[in-house]
Amino acid sequence: MNTITPWVALSFALLGTASVQAADTSGSTIVRDYTDVVAPADQQAYETGVKNFNQCLHQHGFKYTWKAWIHETGNTYSYSYVTDPLSWEAFDAMSAAGKACDEALRTAVNPHLKSETSAFFEIMPSLSHMPKGTPPTSSFIEVRYFKLKPGHEAFETFMAAAKKIAAAAEKSNWAVHYMMGAVREGADDAPDFILVIPANSWAEVGKEPDPDVWKMVENVYGKESGQAIRKSVNDVIQNESEHVDSYSAELTYMAAGH
Template sequence: MKRITAWLAFFAGVFCVLGVQAADKDGPNIIRSYTDWVAPADQQAYESGIKAYNKCLGAHGFKYAWVALNRETGNVYAYSYVSDPLSWADFDAMREAGKACDTSFRQNVNPHLKGESSGFMKRETAMSHMPKGASLGEGYFSVVLFTLKPGHEMYKSFGDTVKKLAAAADKSNWPGRWQMMRVIASGSDAPDYVMVDPSKDWADFGTHINPTFWKMVSNVYGDAEAQALRKSLDASLKHVSSHVDHYNAGLTYRPGK
């Protein structure tokens, strides 16, 4: 199938952050995310509470967008909310701007939560393959979570390897795409990296890409180098998991709408 997870399949059988970097020269690059867990019986009330909270934000002129995602596989009673890429200073301003609706969230959403987690991610352009002008869209998203083995060498090896894989995809104009993000200050259970691979629908999700990912890498670097990159990637990983999310327009907040 089309999914980038196909190039991860070889690990199936067989974020230790080293410091926060400044935003890239191409602009704000930090994303904040929240994930909420609700009980099945509370799902309708929870969604109504989020809509009430979003209505409060709009009434107070809140200018920061939050994209809502439903979990389609795995725990389907999980919801994620992802900010636009921003600067670190923007999150200070966001916090102040949102205070007017804190009471709305506590009253309308908190009673229906089983739990909530939050963290930050930094977009890693050199580790991603996103053709110029391409976006992640508003369909389905395969979300792959990478936890690395401990140590600086594993962290560096993973980064260097994925950069070479992304460079091969860029050079060959490979039709697949993915966005890699490094996880920052997100708790002991958080992965080290998150990769997002978009699809417009389930049919697109299941479509094979020609050439396959590793065939493309072999075409660019040769078979021996492609195999070496596979081994390097495998050696750096402690755990990999994935799930699918779906864009939720009804719970998404966009300023002025």
């Protein structure tokens, strides 16, 4: 999907939970992410520790799912864990319910960490293009981060352009589905937006979309307007990066009933 760049390269709701549309109307649009980095020598012990931690959660009837993703490109000794979309209030209940296994986390997992980062992502249905109904499952996700230039104007410009692109994808029934989220409560160097594209194989990850994103936009709005949208995006992006993750059923904590 390289030709989707520069703006397209939330694993989130599109991977086995309620649809984006449903999440938007229910208020459950917030996803939490933890990304762990481990040393190669600690990888096996770390994964065993995660499984032990998940077992503790099961024993205590923990009702919140954490999906696990192993980074296949970029830092390949990284693991990301993301919740289903929830309300802000649900994270208070999640924190209280997880305290029973804090000791298991500290003793079985934390000793094998080189570092860990965490942030919240707000799913943005108006910036996303997802199939109607139940979202597809996925073996891989292509994740792209966008760090914008400082200032409110850059944020609003990016939002406006992303909405137009999503509207064009919807109108043209574009074959590429994706979800975009805004980063909340991240560190100073955290990206401003995250975009996730599902795939079921490496062949699908590398497949060139036809038309590509900008041709699709031009087909809907006309060449002049399409180029103006593209320029507005390019002008506000400070930097971007991407990586591909694979889903790990072994490290996922699946709450009962899911």
